[in-house]
Amino acid sequence: MPKALWLLVIGMLVNVTGASFLWPLNAIYIHDHLGKSLSIAGFVLMLNSAGSVIGNLLGGFLYDKLGGYRSIMLGIIISVVALTGLTFWHGWPLYVIFLIIIGFGSGIIFPSMFAMAGFVWKEGGRKAFNAVYVAQNAGVAIGSALGGFVASFSFDYIFLANLLMYIAFLFIAFFGYRNIAGQQLKQTNVLQQRKPIKNKHKLYALIILCGAYFLGWVAYVQWQSTIAAYTQVVNISLKQYSILWTINGALIVLAQPLLQWSLRKYSNQLKGQIIVGLSIFIISFGVAGVADDFKGFLAAMIILTMGEMLVWPVVPTVANQLAPKGREGFYQGIVNSTATSGRMIGPVLGGILVDMYGMSVLFGFLIGLLLVALILACFYERPLKATGIQTNKQ
Secondary structure, three states: OOHHHHHHHHHHHHHHHHHHHHHHHHHHHHHHHOOOOHHHHHHHHHHHHHHHHHHHHHHHHHHHHHOHHHHHHHHHHHHHHHHHHHHHOOOOOHHHHHHHHHHHHHHHHHHHHHHHHHHHOHHHOHHHHHHHHHHHHHHHHHHHHHHHHHHOOOHHHHHHHHHHHHHHHHHHHHHHHHHHHHHOOOOOOHHHHOOOOOOOHHHHHHHHHHHHHHHHHHHHHHHHOHHHHHHHHOOOOHHHHHHHHHHHHHHHHHOHHHHHHHOHHHOOOHHHHHHHHHHHHHHHHHHHHHOOOHHHHHHHHHHHHHHHHHHOOHHHHHHHHHOOOOOHHHHHHHHHHHHHHHHHHHHHHHHHHHHHHOHHHHHHHHHHHHHHHHHHHHHOOHHHHHOOOOOOOO
16 A cells, blocks of 8 residues: 555544544443433434534545645644543533534545545545444444443543544644645645536436445444344344454454455446445344244354445445546545445434334335335436446546
């Protein structure tokens, strides 16, 4: 990988590690320390995700308008200011206000990180986005593990640790990404030129693909909400449930050499990778639906991980290829806001279905959603073919 991409990967690792100190413990803190109900905790987390969605869209716009370095620095500064406030004042309702601002600030960062990854290693194709994806998952694994350890001493240290990691990210971006910005070619800014986009078929194709992406995330996030609660019903301990996510993160990082070797002959078949990945998702939820012990859920998680390694890095790769010159950030903003929207709506939708109809109906519903996602993924290129547009398959 180019040195510039390594800087982005390290920055993403530090960024997500810091965020992962806090996000897995948010509901616990709101419920146990602030004395609010789980319904209120869920609503607060939804507001945090809503802030991220707005940040994603704004971040993509700012990347095209100001460049990656400035937009990332803005997002980091907003996050650092909010985290500083949260470190000193984390009572009710300031906790909620700062959490929304943190979601907004971090949301600005992600589209620019992905867009810059595509810029610094154009010939890398999905490899550039896969590297950022692996860094994200490594950060989640490290931050979640360290967060639980730090919280055992005091929750106050969680806020401080999160702040310190973002300050470290601020220095990495300030000294490292400025050079990337200096090397960045001047891109055609459609907004500044005030010229309408003559061909919107690429945007239509992205929206169809993001429909599949959204449904995939609605299903995937059930593992962190409804399925997590269901594992307790079938007498799987919290420790065993945590092991499932440890295995998920470890597989994503350690299986990369095998994945790259397997995709050697199919690196240009991005659509095929998405279709296969979503099909694997369906198998995973089928296995989880009949599982009643730890081994069953372990098998389902391993299968799920295989699917996500194919789907999650490929969607931003396709978005980068579809994006017209000067609109890369906007397209990545759409992709990131789609994923965040799925993570925001999924737990609420899943909880309602479980409360009304039970887990068996939920699993059937999720498989149905994934079948719809599979259909959308099969036909997302239709707007391009209708106009004879050739897509870059690298």
